[in-house]
Amino acid sequence: MYIVTGGxxxxxxxxxAGLNARGITDILVVDNLERAEKFLNIRDLQIADFMDKREFRHHLETEFFTNMPVQAIFHEGACSDTMEYNGRYMMDNNFTYSKLLLDHAIRRGIPFIYASSAAxxxxxxxxxxxxxxxxxxNVYGYSKLLFDQLVRxxxxxxxxxxxxxRYFNVYGPREHQHKGKMASQAYxxxxxxxxxxxxxxxxxxGGYANGEQSRDFISVDDVVDFNLFLADxxxxxxxxxxxxTGLSRSFNAVAQAVIDTLxxxxxxYKPMxxxxxDKYQNYTCADMTHARAVSGYDKPFLSVEDGVKRYVQWLEARAAE
Structure with missing residues (x-):
């Protein structure tokens, strides 16, 4: 069994989807479907079971899963809204809940790969x-940092x-159903x-020309490959x-990749x-030196041009269905 929170x-x-591509369907998806449209992200996928995150958390607290053999846990579930200012909710959801799952994984020797953030x-x-x-x-970034410190x-x-x-700016398929204002620039x-x-x-x-503010944009295809590599x-x-990716690319480059594909x-351009x-990050770029050394992952990442093209083609195909 694989467990994917935020599945x-x-x-x-x-x-x-990456596990399914390997022929793996023995997957427990944990999520909160109060925003019911999120089901569209997984309706074409094969899983063994679905569990609401509150039920899952209760089972963790009562050690219901003690004897369940688990191959790996991918902990992607979190409140990822950087504009959420309810600190109590954020810390309970992103920190306390994550501690329970970490403890469960460590005590049973289960590979545990979780979503931190460049925030x-x-x-x-x-x-x-x-x-x-x-x-x-913001409190979102702090909730992620506090858990990182605990893990260390x-x-x-x-x-x-x-x-x-620590994910930087991830883009790609299956974000468009529910991310809203938190969707990637590409979308x-x-x-x-x-x-x-x-x-x-x-x-x-900040000294940058129109549209030349830049980010480290990474395709979700690369993110999935990296996650599965760690679990393997x-x-x-x-x-x-x-x-x-270890490279910072401008918003102009992303926009041009979309235009070229379409x-x-x-x-x-509009005023900020x-x-x-005073809060805007004009530049981000992941230093991947440590990540490459720790993980041993040596594959190249998709460029903005190739990754955005692949994503726009996927969006167009879905729109035509």
Whole structure:
């Protein structure tokens, strides 16, 4: 049995799809379907069972799963809304719940791969996995950082795989059903062009020209491959590591990749709202040195041009169904 929490969400559903591609269907998906449209992310996938996250948490607390053989746990479930300001809810959902699952995995020697976030770096201009670079700007980033710190304290005592993946800007299939304002730039720009014939980016800020603010954009296909690689390892892999491409690309580059794939569209620029000016990250780029060394993963990642093209083609195919 594989367990995928947040399995009806963006990255979780893609991990389930990646397991299915290997012929694996013995999968327990854990999620919260109060937003029922998320079921669309997994309706074409094969799983063994589904469990509401509250029921799953109760079973963890009562040790219902004690004798269940589990191959690996992919913990993707979290409140990922960076604009959520209910700190009590965020900490319970992203920290306390994660502690229960970590304890379960460690005591039973189950590989545990979980979603951290580049939001742990916040205001930092350096993106290497060091405490001095970790300065989150919101309670979401803090909830992820606090759990990372807890994991680091356990690592010397752990004999099984435990890895926190600090995701940078992930884009790709299965995000469009429910992410809303949290959807990737690739999807938002695609939707704007389909609706209006053009897309909008911010005018220059922080010394960057119009649309030249940049991020480390990584395809969810690469994210899934990295997750499965970790779970497959015969030797324990341990650490809190970045997961990006190691390259920072401009929003202009993403928009142009969408336009080139669709064969239509243009880029327009708009002023950045004043409320964002002192909070906006003009640049992110994952330092992948430590991640490559710890994991042994040496495959190249998709470029923005190739990854966005693949994603837009998937969106177009779905729209034609």
């Amino acid at each position: 009806a969400g963006f990255i979780g559903a893609n991990i389930v 742990t770096y916040g205001a930092s201009k350096a993106f290497e996995e060091k405490p001095e670079n970790e300065m989150p700007l 304290r356990y690592l010397d005592q752990v004999e099984s795989t435990v890895v926190g993946l 938002q720009l695609y939707a704007q062009i389909k609706d209006h014939g053009y897309c909008e980016l911010f005018e220059g800020t 390892s015969a030797e324990p892999i341990k650490g809190v590591i970045n997961l990006g 064969g239509t569209g243009e880029i327009r 709202p004043e409320v964002l000016l």
